[in-house]
Structures are given as structure tokens and as C-alpha cells.
Amino acid sequence: MSDALVTVDDLSVYFPVGRRRDGTAVKAVDGVSFEIAKGETLGLVGESGCGKSTTGLALLRLVEPTRGSVTFDGIDVRELSARDLRRWRRRAAMIFQDPYASLDPRQPVGEAVGEALDIHDLHQGKQARRTRIGELLERVGLHPDVAERYPHEFSGGQRQRVGIARALACEPDFIVADEPIAALDVSIQAQVMNLMAELQRDLDLTYLFIAHDLAAVQHVSDRIAVMYLGRIVELADRIDIYRSPQHPYTQALLSAIPVPEPTRERSRRRILLEGDLPSPMDPPSGCNFRTRCAEVFEACGRVDPALAPVTDGHEAACLLHHDQGQAVERSHHPDAREHQKA
């Protein structure tokens, strides 16, 4: 894709464990690559602890990557000096999962929004500042006269709107939304989702939209990346990934979502994931997912499958679909042909 706004290549984040540097580390993100086109929404889904937030944070250098590169509109983000990094942050904002913890409890919400303006000199004079804060609050559906109130006076959904207004104050091109609705009441979730969709349309925003499960990102994403244990295991168009999931993990995730069509719902079979999530400190050899995979075969323990195209624009990291490094005896696996047809 040539019109990529964000290009992530081999991004890895390891958190050292303990005090001694004996090499043990939590491989929170381990060699992740993807692109996000301008104006696109890339959904990033996966179980808790698989490294979604860390990916988003590393992308914005709120956590320093261990390895890999992030290119934003031609800028090598990892090469930015401290000062240039601060300036660049105007263009790439983040919305956090927990609207209770992401606002300074001692700062009135108007000041939270105004601070973003101050940092980047985005206003001329006190009056203009106040007007702009009012506009931004209105933009997210809050009354401008709530500016001097404190976060604890607001509901979760309202606080998340403040968080969005603050992100918008910088006039960003790109927003990492880290489970922005996961902590909200179900009744509020749709409102915030609609607001974000509306803002994307009006302001030409590009999103990395992080969520727990596929259902949550399906209607907002253009493409969806599925993460498992620090890796992306499948990346495809949102319709493709739903119609023909290629990775057994994606299939398991999808099988958990009820289908609104009665005939299809009746034939839906849940694929239950067996076993626990392995520790990211000591991931299984070969394919990460093999310890829980229903379709595991001998080569999975030896070969670590890379993300590779299955069909046009549809990538998966699974030996059922391609043989990385070593020959794979597909015929040995009863389900293999079934998958290739899909």
C-alpha cells in the first residue's frame, strides 16, 4: 500500500522481568508488522494480555519499542529526538480504555482540553482559548459550560467524551483508540462508537481501533488484525475475515459470536479454546498457538509460521496455509483440505 499513513515493521516490545538482566522478559509484542492507510480504521483484536495496548503504546512511543520500526507519514518515529517527538505527538493521539483513570482528578475537564491547546500553541489569547475549549466539548456532545467541572462529577461515557475532545484538540491525523468503550455501560457504548465514526468522517481521521473481541470492531473497521500472544496471526478485510477466517484462532473467536440469522445460527458450532494462555515470558516453540489449537500437527512444534498472504489482501500465520522454512505434509492433516477450500 503506497498511501499508508502508518507503517509498522517487526515491532517488538519486551519487558525485562526482575532486577537482574538475565534475559528473561515478557514478550508483550513480538515482531508485529502492519500498515494503516490514510482514512482507514484498522481493528486490532485479541484476548486480554496478548499485547494490544502495548502495540498501540509502542506505536506512539509511549512505551519504547525493543526492536522494529514505526513510520508515520514518512517520519521514522523511533528516530525522533525528545523534542521532535513531543511535537509529533500532536499528529497522533491516544484514547484510553479507562476513562476514570485517564483524566487528572485535580484538573477541571476544560483545562484538560485546554492543556492540549497550550502544549502546541493552538490558540491566540484567553478568549480564543475558552471559545475553542467550548467548541471541542460541544463537538463531543458536552455542554460548553461544564468546562470548570472535575472529572469525578462526570459519568464514564461523559469522561470518555472529554478524553476524545482532548485528543481532538491537537487536531491529530491518527488516533489509537485502546478499547475506548470496553469500560462503558452497554447503553453508552453505541453513542461513543457513533461519535468516533462521525469524527472520522468529518475530520478525515485514521484509527487503530483496539478491542477485546471481533464483534466490537466489526462495524467500525475496514480491516482487522487478530493478535495472539504478541503476534498478529491473521490480517484481512473485515468482511473476508468474517466470511472465511483462515487461522484456527480467528475461527475460534468467531465461533463465539452469535449470528443474527436463524439458519446460520443453528448450524454455528462453537470451537472452544482448550487450555490456558501460555505465559508471554516463555511462549511455546514453533507456532505460538499450537498448545490450544484444534488442528495442531507435527510441524507446528518445529516451525514458527510468519504472517503470509493466503489470498489477495488476506494474511494468516498458520502452517495449514503455507509452509515457512520447511516442507509441511498437509495431506497428513485431515482438516487441511477443508481449510484450503474456504
Add this chain to the structure above:
Amino acid sequence: MSDDRPDQPPSDEPAEEPRQPSAEQPELERPEGEHRPQWRQTLAILLSNRAAAVGLVVLIVMVLTAVFADQLIRFPINEDNIANRFAPPSADHWFGTDDLGRDVYSRVVMGARVSLQVAAISVTISLVAGTLLGLIAGYRGGWLDTVTMRAVDVAFAFPAVLLAIALVAVFGPSLRNTMIAIGIVFTPIFARVVRGSVLSVREDLYIRAIRSLGASDGRIILRHVLPNVAAPVIVQTSLSLAFAILLEAALSFVGAGVQRPTPAWGLMLADAQRFIAQGWWLSVFPGMAIFVTVMAFNLMGDGLRDALDPRQRTLIEARGAGGGEDE
């Protein structure tokens, strides 16, 4: 859009809505409940705690006494009157007279000024120095933190009184050096309190959120870390003021503090001990002044601890405002 995806939940926000500033926007939201400035809530909670309220009133009286001491005294404080020594409390001499015939009431009143001044200045020194050290050590971490905290540990190894006496011995006894010595002795306490709070605040999500906006470390420290560590610092200040008065008294008592004939409470108490038999009033009134003031600072410190705790605040709000308990 493919139709096999789950339906989007219904929304009460119109999808397409013209956004004009002048357009009527009935859906603009406000938080429920009435807005009250934060300091007023804090004050309301503080005053709902009876002990803290008493402490606050006593302190206000003490401060007013110190400020208007010149108007409140009834006799010149250093005028000897040997003919009238050891006079018991009377209509003339409310607190009696001392071994030199000086009016004890006037000296206790003037002593409020001396004691509060010593406490205020020495605690200010330690507050500023300790907060600065704690902020830097806690926020920066690394070797700076290690070195600072080692020094703090060493300082903590000595009893405060001993350390203060040693410092005064080095600097030479005087009012100014007493304040500096107490200031130095208290600095590690503030450094430790601030560092501990900074360590926890530093990891808070909102700090990361503000950094994500492009804020510099300076801005984050001054505008976000500092206000959020203020509560324990304020509490510590109140408690330290109490301890500073005691420490000043102790220093004066052993002759390492305020020098004669300045009427400091501790010094008066020290001089009075030789004359317990001649007049109880010589020791009781300065002693009570110390006790009451120290008590008041402690009560207020405890009250502030509760009033400044946001969890306490929501608790009390949930109960429908007002009735704080004295725990």
C-alpha cells in the same frame, strides 16, 4: 456492509447531524448534580470532623495571638521587677510572674510569635527542600533516586533531637540557626513522603495520557505530579509544624535553641523547672501553650488527611454530603 454481521445497537444520537454553532443541540450533556469548587468540598469535610474543626479554631486563635502580640501583652516582656517575683495569678498578672518578676501572660503571648515563627520558617525550609528532592528522585529514578534515598536513610538513623542539637552545635546557637537546623532535620521526612507519592502518581494512567499529548517533563511535574502529591504533603506539613514546636522547645530546653531573654515557650519551661516549688504557674502556662498548639496541629493534620482523600470525598458525597465521622 455485509448483513451477516451483528446489528449495531440502536443509538439515540442522530447519525447525520449538521454541526453548526448556532444550531440547537438539545442533546448536549451536563453531569448531574450541582457543581461545587473542590476547595469548598474539602473545607466542608474538614469542618464536619469535630476534632479537626476544634484544631483549626485553636490555630486561628494562636496565629491571631502571634500577629497581635504587641497589642495583647499587658507588661513589657523583658522588664524585671524583683520586688514582685513569683506573684501568683491575679487580676493584674493573669498567669502570675516569674523568678525575675516578669509577667508570664505577656511572655506566653509573645512566645506564640516566636514559636510559630520558628515552626513556620523551619517547616517551610524542609517543605521546599524535601519536596524538590522527593520530586526529582521519584520522577527521575535511577542513581539520583538511590543516592537521595540513601542520604535520607542515614538522616533517619539519628533521633531528630540529637541531629538538631548536633547541627546547632556546628552552626552556633541562635534563633536563625535553630530554624535552619530544624529545617534540615525535617527535610528527609518530606523527601520520603513526596518520593513515595510521586512513585505511585508517576505510574497513573493520566500521566501517560498527558504525555501522549506532547507535554514536557517539566509541565507534567509541575501541573500534574505536584498537585497530585499535594495532599500527603499538606498533611505532613501540619504534623511537622506540631513537631517543630516540640523540637524548638526541646532545643531551647537544653540551651541549644532560642536564647535568653527571648520568650520562647520551651525556654520558659526550661527556666521554670528550677522554680517548681516557688510557683506552678511558671511551668504550667507555657507547657499548656505548647500542648494545645501541638495538639491542634495534629488534630488538623488528621482531619486534612481525610478531607484531602478523594475516596473519602466520594464516600461522603454518596452519603448525601455532611456527616463526617470522627474516627
